[in-house]
Amino acid sequence: MKSLLLTLTTLVLVAVQIQCAITGQQYCNRYMCITGQHDSDKNLDTYTLQPPSGTNIPVSQFGWIAIGFGTSMISTPMIIAWPNSDGSITLSQRKTNNHVTPTVDSNPPRKATLLSSSSFSNTSTTSISFTLPSNSNTNSTNLIWAYGNKNPGSSSASTSNLAQHLASGNTQISLLANSLPSPTTTNGNGNSTTSNRPSSSSNPLSDSGSGLGGARGGTSKTVLIAHVACGGIATMAILPIGILIPRISRGLTMKRWWFPVHGALNGVLAFGLIVAAFGIARANFTGGFNSTHRKLGLTLFILSIIQTLLGILTHWWQPKHRLQTKSGRGPVNFLHMLLGLVVVGIGFGTVWWGLDEEWERWSGTGAPSVGWKVGWGLVVGITALAYIGGLYLLPRQLKMEKERRHWASSISNGRGHVHRNGSSSSKIKSTGSSLPPPPPPPVHHSHSQSRADQPQTSQIPHSNTALPPPPRRLPPRI
Known part of the structure; x- marks a missing residue:
């Protein structure tokens, strides 16, 4: 009896240790779900890419699916996967230095390995899993994601051409979190299975279909x-x-x-x-x-x-200063x-x-x-x-500015006196405006004098105030 209890206790402790050794978190939007798991004993990370729960995409309608480890498409290691017509799965590790179609990365920082036993694609749906060596930062992993609805049509990881994605975004997950879901999924044989992983009552990284998983606090x-x-x-x-x-x-x-x-x-x-x-x-x-x-x-x-x-x-x-223009x-x-x-x-x-x-x-x-x-x-x-x-x-x-300056200058140089150019001005009262009033209208000449015989005298504007007569020249003293 004691040996039986000891055996059961040992099995429970081993199960608890195994359970605690694998942690992770899931992120979902209306296009795809990313499940990231970390095995601390093996120092190995496992990622599963699949349609969101309740959305089944058969292989005939599935394009490609991808994640990258970073915050921007540029210079980010990416793993792109797609199902083939024969049911096989292709993994292609790529990178780009601009917002163009990424090219194959012949020497990726972490080599991805397809988990054939957990990956499948059939007439019902598609699920792709792969492993990576763990990196130094598993508590907060920045991810970019993309989904395309046009299949490359080739199983070659190096020569297949990718059509532009239908949707993309970025998010952040913690591989050390204990919030893996327990959804009902469909395996490669079409049978329903339930995961025994602990689930979280709420996923703080889920964006409820908004595609904005990278925004702070579930921004809509x-x-x-x-x-x-x-x-x-x-x-x-x-x-x-x-x-x-x-x-x-x-x-x-x-x-x-x-x-x-x-x-x-x-x-x-x-x-x-x-x-x-x-x-x-x-x-x-x-x-x-x-x-x-x-x-x-x-x-x-x-x-x-x-x-x-x-x-x-x-x-x-x-x-006013000396650097001012006219x-x-x-x-x-x-x-x-x-x-x-x-x-x-x-x-x-x-x-x-x-x-x-x-x-x-x-x-x-x-x-x-x-x-x-x-x-x-x-x-x-x-x-x-x-x-x-x-x-x-x-x-x-x-x-126009020059004409206004000239007219304003003529106003300020005399108060009703005739100037050399034959123009005259009247005494102007300050109006409080920084700009002078418009130039005075032309004078109406007398009808008794023809234009040809009219002498070149000053033109006097209309004014309610009579102009003072010009000063007379006094005779010299004797």
Whole structure:
């Protein structure tokens, strides 16, 4: 009896030890499930890729499925798998240095081995399992994932061509977690089996089909749309309009109606939306500044702050100094105009790289359609042509500014006296405006004198105040 109890106790302890030696976690979205397991005794990791629970994809409709160990497609070791028509499974380890079709990696950092006993593909569904040597960080493993619905049509791991994925994204799992699910799965023979692994009541990494598993705290697709809306409206609409209005209007009129419009658009609306887009991204998406889109977004955020401060400095504080031009503009004015063009250009670039490298990672709907990039090109082209057209009005703007300066100077040099050029001016009362009033209207000549006989005398503007007579020359003293 004692020996029987000892044997049973030993078996229980061995079973518990085996159970505790294998840990892991599962991540699922509406396209695929990734189950990662870590065997601490063998120092071996096992990954199983399969359709989500309740979704059966027969081999005739299955394309390919893949995971990568990193946060971005670039320079990330990937394992791509697909079933073949004869029921076999192909594993292909690949890598890429850009957002293009990855090529075969002849020397991967970890060699994947297909688990033939656990992998199958039949008329019901497909499940692919493989093992890898464990890496140093099993507590927090960054993964990218992708699913394509077009099968390569070849069992060759090195020469098969891959069609673009239908959906992709990234996530993070802990291979040391004790939250492996216990779903009912279908094995290669079509029989239902139940796993005895411990299950977690809730999977914090599941995105409930949103395709945003890499976002912090199970962020929904609504957050992604909010980020895109704020950034896209600011950079593709408000900022371009905000620089075109002053550029064109100053060449058409001397009225400053454009200034409050320009300040409201760029200094308030666009700046506020850029700050909101940046804050949403920092609060909800992991990975840091590891892509061109994110680096440009950070640059845009910083330059927008500087540009707003320069705008305030330019339009509300203009001390006179020796570097000012005749028009009253100084280095800060020109820096403000130049930086405005730079900010608009960086905004365009941020949107382009967001479409090119971020949308497919976070949206779960694959790469954006060509129409989005065509629309981007149209906005950029129209903005560039409109700004160049505004530069065509620059000589007219400079001429009008020169005429106004000349007239304002003639007003300030005399109070109703006749000048050498034959013009005259009346005493002008200060109106509190920084801009002088428009030039006076021409004088109406007397009907008693013909135009040919009219002497070249001064033209006196209409005024309610009579001009003082010119001083008389007194005779010399005797």
